Amino acid sequence: MFRRTQTTADDSPVSANDPKPAGKGRPTPKRRDAEGQRRRPVNAPQNRKEAYKQLRERQANDRAKAREGMLRGDERYFPARDQGAARKFARDWVDSRRLVGQYFLPFSLLILLFTWIPFPVEIRYYVNVAVITIGWPLMMVGVVLSSAWVAWKVKKLVVEKFPDEKNLKGVGLYAAMRALQIRKLRFPPPTVLPGGKPVPAKK
Template identity: 70%
Template sequence: MLRRRSQTSADATPVPVDDPKPQGKGRPTPKRRDAEGRRRQPVNAPKDRKEAYRQMRAKQSSERERARQGMLAGDERYFPARDKGPARKFARDWVDSRRLPSQYFLPFSLFILLMTWIPWPANIQPLVIGYVITIGWPVMMFGVLFTSVYVAWRVKRLVAEKHPGESLRGVGFYAAMRALQIRKLRFPPPALLPGGKPVQPRK
């Protein structure tokens, strides 16, 4: 009787509602995969093949534009493989900081063609064409050939001195081909002005 009465009184004792010491966090601990799922951004899956193709083209266009802006800004991360490396950068800067005869090859070629296309008078046309073919064209070709050989030799020698650990393969040809291009059409864009001053960024 005593044991049953003491047990009944103990069970009947009410538990206070406002317990000053809460047990645990009051909520279950979330699983790891549930927490990671909430952090993930929802993915908009394409509805059909046409929508997927449109999204792919938009992504490729955005990447191409970002790469183009990076190349225009001189960011070497976006350069093609043939333009990367300190040797190629030195070659570009050396060519861009000088006015070379070979850079006028294309404008002079256009000038010669125009001279031959102009309807000169019958007594002058043979004379003009003769001078262009016998004097102008050979002088231009000799100047281009001499400049290209000099640029390739000079740049290759300077790269070997200033960057001894870099490969010299193709550096001379790279510099000679850049020297043949019109300055405004060179790519990557020149970083130096003729004379060596840096190009001011466009505002």
């Protein structure tokens, strides 16, 4: 008849030193606010000047990385005009040969140097005849003929070697323009030596 009453709650006070408090002590953040805190960048710029500074640093790092990649010969960092198997073949074909066009700039500087040297009057006449009247026209004719031959030859070889290549437009002119550059100033850098041997790896 008499049932024992079950206690449903403990009315004893909670000690202030209880290591397990009943609550977190702060309101639960909303999901939207929590996601916003996680997505916020760690180094977010505080103003426009700082944002511009960070942008310039990123751009400088990207340029340095791209230049290092091009110097290594990594085609991923090459400009669009230097990409593709046909352009690689044209570069190697030009770099493996000694062509008349690559001496055009040194020869032009040599002629300019001769015009600055204060030769005696009787010698200057012969210098002008030998260098300016004869040497310069012969060099120009040689450069024009050499460039035309390089453009024709490279275009012919590329068409034969890469029959399925779609982007062959301008590959002959590309090779001719490279042939006019001093070898050490060519970019992308040559990967073969005159004669066809690979360029030794830098230590």
